[in-house]
Amino acid sequence: MNDRLLTILAWLAAGLCLLPVVAVALAAATGTLDAWRSLAETVLPRFTLTTLALVAMVSAGTGVIGTGTAWLVTTCRFPGARLLEVLLALPLAFPAYVLAYAYTNLLDHPGAVQTWLRAVTGWGPRDYWFPEIRSLGGAALMLVLVLYPYVYLLARAAFLQQSFGGYLAARVLGHGPWRAFFRVSLPMARPAIAGGVLLTVMETIADFGTVAHFGVQTFATGIYQAWFAFGDRTAAAQLALCLLGAALVLATIERVQRGAAKRYPPRAGAVMTPQVLRGGAAWGATLACALPVIFGFALPLLILAEMAVGAEQSLLSARYLGFIRNSLLVASVAAVVTMAAAVLIGTRARLRRTRLNRAMTLIAGLGYAVPGGVIAVGLMVPFAGLDNALDAWMRASFGVSTGLLFTGSIWVMVLAFMVRFMAAALSAFDTGITTVNPNIDAVARTLGMTPGGLVRRVHLPLIRTSMVTGLLIVFVDVMKELPATLILRPFNFDTLAVQAYRLAADERLQEAALPSLVIVAFGLVPVVILCRTLARHAVGRRSAAMAASTSV
Numbered sequence: 184m185n186d187r188l189l190t191i192l193a194w195l196a197a198g199l200c201l202l203p204v205v206a207v208a209l210a211a212a213t214g215t216l217d218a219w220r221s222l223a224e225t226v227l228p229r230f231t232l233t234t235l236a237l238v239a240m241v242s243a244g245t246g247v248i249g250t251g252t253a254w255l256v257t258t259c260r261f262p263g264a265r266l267l268e269v270l271l272a273l274p275l276a277f278p279a280y281v282l283a284y285a286y287t288n289l290l291d292h293p294g295a296v297q298t299w300l301r302a303v304t305g306w307g308p309r310d311y312w313f314p315e316i317r318s319l320g321g322a323a324l325m326l327v328l329v330l331y332p333y334v335y336l337l338a339r340a341a342f343l344q345q346s347f348g349g350y351l352a353a354r355v356l357g358h359g360p361w362r363a364f365f366r367v368s369l370p371m372a373r374p375a376i377a378g379g380v381l382l383t384v385m386e387t388i389a390d391f392g393t394v395a396h397f398g399v400q401t402f403a404t405g406i407y408q409a410w411f412a413f414g415d416r417t418a419a420a421q422l423a424l425c426l427l428g429a430a431l432v433l434a435t436i437e438r439v440q441r442g443a444a445k446r447y448p449p450r451a452g453a454v455m456t457p458q459v460l461r462g463g464a465a466w467g468a469t470l471a472c473a474l475p476v477i478f479g480f481a482l483p484l485l486i487l488a489e490m491a492v493g494a495e496q497s498l499l500s501a502r503y504l505g506f507i508r509n510s511l512l513v514a515s516v517a518a519v520v521t522m523a524a525a526v527l528i529g530t531r532a533r534l535r536r537t538r539l540n541r542a543m544t545l546i547a548g549l550g551y552a553v554p555g556g557v558i559a560v561g562l563m564v565p566f567a568g569l570d571n572a573l574d575a576w577m578r579a580s581f582g583v584s585t586g587l588l589f590t591g592s593i594w595v596m597v598l599a600f601m602v603r604f605m606a607a608a609l610s611a612f613d614t615g616i617t618t619v620n621p622n623i624d625a626v627a628r629t630l631g632m633t634p635g636g637l638v639r640r641v642h643l644p645l646i647r648t649s650m651v652t653g654l655l656i657v658f659v660d661v662m663k664e665l666p667a668t669l670i671l672r673p674f675n676f677d678t679l680a681v682q683a684y685r686l687a688a689d690e691r692l693q694e695a696a697l698p699s700l701v702i703v704a705f706g707l708v709p710v711v712i713l714c715r716t717l718a719r720h721a722v723g724r725r726s727a728a729m730a731a732s733t734s735v
Contacts, residue, residue, distance in 0.1 A: 186534075189634045193531035196524035197547040200602045203561025204549065207427055210420035210564045222421060226405055230422070234401045234429075237323055237394070238384050244327035245383045249334025250376055252472050254364065257342040260457040261465040267472040268339070269714045274479030275332045276706035278663040280392025280684065281699040282325045285483035287396065288490055288692045290316040317397045325393050328479035330386055334379035341375035342368065385433050388426060389554030391666035392680075396687055402426040403666060406556045420564065423557040430553055484703070490696035498697060506698060510678040513593055513668075514661040517600035518654045524601060525608035525653070530638055533616060534624070544609065551606035555667035558599045563670065566590050591673050599667045604657045611653025615646025655709045662705045 255261075256268035290296050290313075297313055300306070315321065369376075391403040402422055409419040460468055497503065528547050532540040550558065566589040577585045589595055619642060627637050643650065665680045672681060679698040686695035 185633055185635075189527065189531055189534075193527045194543060196527055196601075196605075197543045199524075199598060200547045200550055200605055202565065203553065203558045203599075203602055204427065205561075206565045207420055207423045207557060207561040210417070210560070211424035213417065222418060226400075227422075227425070229400055230402050230405050233319065233399060234388060236319060237326075237399070237401060238387050240320070240323035241326045241330065241387045242380050242384050244323065245331040245334045246376065246380050248327065248331040248475055249379060250338045250369070250372075252331075252475060253335045253338035253342055254368070255468050255472055257339055258368075258457055259460050259468055261460045261468040263469050263473065264457075267469070267476065270476045270480075271335055271472060272332045272714055273476060273707075273710060274329050275713075276703055276710045277329045277480065277483065278392065278665070278680075278702060278706070279325045279329045279390055280396060280665060280687075281487070281703060282329055282479070282483050283322070283393045283396045284683070284687050284692055284695050284699055285486040285490070286321070286325065287316055287687075288696075289486055290314075319397075319399050322393050322397045322399045325397075326383075326387055326390060328475065330383040331475060331479070333382045333386075334376060337375040337379040338372055341372035381433055381436060385430060385551070388430060388433075389556075389666075391554075391556060391669075392684055395684075402429075403554060403556055406560060407666065407669065416560075416564065419560050423560045426554055427557050430557070431549070487696045487700050487703070490693045491700055494693040494696060496694060496697045498701070503697070506677055506679050506682050507701065509676055510662055510680070513596055513600070513678065514658045516593070517597045517604075517661045518658040520597055521601045521604055521608045521657045522612075522650060522654050525605060525612045526638060526643075526650075528605075529609060529612040529616060530634060530642070533621075534634060548606040548609055550602040550604065553603070555599070555603055555664055556670065558602050559667040559670035562595055562599055562602075563590060566595055590671075593673060593676065596668065596671045599671055600657075600661045600664065603664065603667065604660050607656050607660065608653045611649050611656065612646070614652075615649025616642065619645050652709070652712065655712065659706050659709050662702055 252267075252271055256264055256271070288294055292308065292313075300311070300313070301308070304311070388401075389403065390401075391407065393399075394401045395404050395407070402425060406419050406422045406426070409416075409422060498507075524547075528544055532544045553561075567587075570585075570587050570589050570591075573588065574585045577583050623641060624637060627641055632640070662678075663680060665684055668678055668681055669684065672678070677685070679702050683695045683698040683702065686692070686698075
């Protein structure tokens with residue numbers, strides 16, 4: 184592969200990532216002002232208020248839980264701290280909609296909790312009040328339980344990098360532990376915490392499965408209803424444009440926030456030394472860190488397991504093997520295609536460090552801020568038009584109908600997933616390639632090696648671990664993706680996520696447990712890898728602290 188071919192392929196991949204954004208904007212612009220006015224007078228205010236309320240609750244919840252648990256496991260020692268600092272990342276394996284299915288089965292009117300309450304008290308269905316799980320608050324709780332690890336991981340990394348000197352100085356000057364935390368440690372970690380909260384906000388506005396199951400009307404559900412329930416593609420595109428604008432604003436804020444963050448390593452011997460808690464404070468800290476793990480991972484896992492056993496479904500039946508095969512096929516192909524495109528874009532940006540190539544990388548990474556439903560609409564519009572134009576030309580020229588060559592295949596799905604998760608693949612590639620000395624590239628090029636040979640014979644062997652990690656992350660994200668799969672899947676091509684959603688939509692929650700458990704099992708793979716990395720890092724940090732204290 185020569186330089187010219189690499190440039191063409193890299194820009195082609197970046198252009199495909201930009202296609203949904205352009206298509207949504209053009210499709211929305213073709214709508215009349217009457218359509219915009221109708222949306223503004225009917226559904227737009229409701230969608231806006233509900234989405235904003237959901238974002239406010241999720242950002243507050245994830246910020247408090249993620250920051251609080253990160254501070255406790257980093258700066259304090261209490262019973263179970265070493266185990267909990269790893270377990271707190273486990274809820275990442277759960278899609279929020281799967282958590283919603285589990286808690287609906289537990290807390291809804293026919294569920295185990297209310298059934299037990301009526302049996303014990305003798306009350307009838309109208310004799311008591313019980314919090315409604317199918318509500319805006321219930322949806323926010325589900326999202327908080329699965330998204331707080333974003334804030335936890337970033338906040339923990341920030342606290343680990345802080346010098347303990349400032350905190351100790353605040354204590355010496357008369358500040359208590361809480362006031363020292365709020366006046367010194369929290370402000371220093373604010374960029375990382377804000378970045379984590381913004382990530383949870385973008386995931387919240389992109390969520391479809393949870394809000395759809397709980398009947399909460401947001402932009403994500405409005406796009407799907409406009410497209411399928413009402414067949415109004417213009418309204419779907421206009422709603423998608425509103426959501427896209429909000430997502431891009433958040434992405435810009437997150438990127439500026441990340442760029443403004445300055446990290447300086449602490450001087451030797453000044454790293455955080457954990458404070459040993461005793462008595463009620465110790466067990467309170469254990470409880471505070473254990474509750475998110477219990478309600479975000481352990482309890483829903485037990486609920487789903489019990490539901491799956493009660494449903495008496497066989498995972499080895501031909502039907503479920505078909506769902507698993509479809510999911511594995513799409514996820515595997517999408518992961519390979521996405522990582523290959525990331526290698527093309529990342530290599531081009533590395534070999535030619537120009538503003539244009541940096542812009543190409545930025546364009547390719549926009550998909551992480553674009554909800555799956557928006558990407559699906561943005562791809563369906565141009566490819567459906569291309570299919571119709573090609574079919575009309577073939578009919579007129581040869582009397583043959585080509586049907587749906589693009590929109591009826593899995594390749595549009597693969598393209599949607601590539602756009603959605605390109606940022607994760609680029610991040611994995613960048614993490615690995617930054618460890619490779621640029622002088623190695625210069626020597627290889629001096630010896631006449633082409634860019635293709637450089638990638639194949641030098642880069643890939645050196646960054647194998649990062650590439651495998653990126654493949655796993657994209658693979659699992661595709662397995663969990665719901666709105667894009669629902670809109671773009673071919674006929675009679677259902678995945679585990681689609682099957683779980685359809686069964687839950689029909690209130691067959693017990694039957695939805697089995698595909699949900701399989702999705703969680705696949706989601707555990709990268710989380711387990713992450714937990715092992717956290718454990719190794721924790722051991723290294725404790726060893727360094729012990730060495731520093733010994734030297735002093």
